[in-house]
Amino acid sequence: MRGLQGGEWRPGEAIPSELELAARFRVSQGTVRKAIDELAAENLLVRRQGKGTFVATHNEEKIQYRFLRLQPEDGMPPLRMQRQFLDCRRLRAPSDVARALDLRAGDTVVQIRRTLSQSGVAVVLDDIWLPGSLFKGLTAERLSEYRGPLYSLFESEFGVRMIRAEEKIRAVVADEATAVVLSVQAGAPLLSVERLSMTYGDKPVELRRGLYNTHGHHYRNELS
Structure with a gap:
């Protein structure tokens, strides 16, 4: 979350792999995966099969109108x-x-x-x-x-x-x-x-x- 808030990873950009993040923050890969899952559920990150995990952007089709009910x-x-x-x-x-x-x-x-x-x-x-x-x-x-x-x-x-x-x-x-x-x-x-x-x-x-x-x-x- 700090990386997102601080602008280290901008909307639409890929974040490092789970292994890289685990090594960087000195936690298990399972802990990183759980954190990514939670951020994805909050529409802050987007997983793309075979490509990695990206910072969500309002250009994403599934979330660009999510506040319009x-x-x-x-x-x-x-x-x-x-x-x-x-x-x-x-x-x-x-x-x-x-x-x-x-x-x-x-x-x-x-x-x-x-x-x-x-x-x-x-x-x-x-x-x-x-x-x-x-x-x-x-x-x-x-x-x-x-x-x-x-x-x-x-x-x-x-x-x-x-x-x-x-x-x-x-x-x-x-x-x-x-x-x-x-x-x-x-x-x-x-x-x-x-x-x-x-x-x-x-x-x-x-x-x-x-x-x-x-x-x-x-x-x-x-x-x-």
Whole structure:
């Protein structure tokens, strides 16, 4: 874990073999294998048959959308949703955002507003807050140009990898402004999902507040 957190092995790179790691840390190969298994279960490492073990990246197909739990009723995968960025600006963090991201009052944040649509209909309205010090140079133009998953951009260009997230979910009704964006009636039921994403060391690096129109979708989670 220290090697991952310290950037010794970067996303997409192979880590040393189990034998090499065992010798380096003076532990048994079984101990190394158990640690690798645990990190793979947490989507921090990826085993590739015949090739070795690699640091996971948000470009990995099986994990690039693992935080998006909205599933269409017709079975179409969520990765086919189209995104549109409505705004991207730098400003002083509102007090509640600063608390969530463990920032000081007055620190700069980047606020992104976007929609996710399916078949031309907006399904999600997201407000995303990022620490300004970690995302210098992030602009609306760069967001619009990038074609991959948003977390892949954060990882590849800003060195910020989302490791895990916590969510709070509640039912709300659409106000007039949100109703226009999501093409619903004012007062229509929506799902409010607030996600706090963390990087290594449980450092909060993203606050995301999404409003979901679940008329043709459902929120799906797996519990274990």
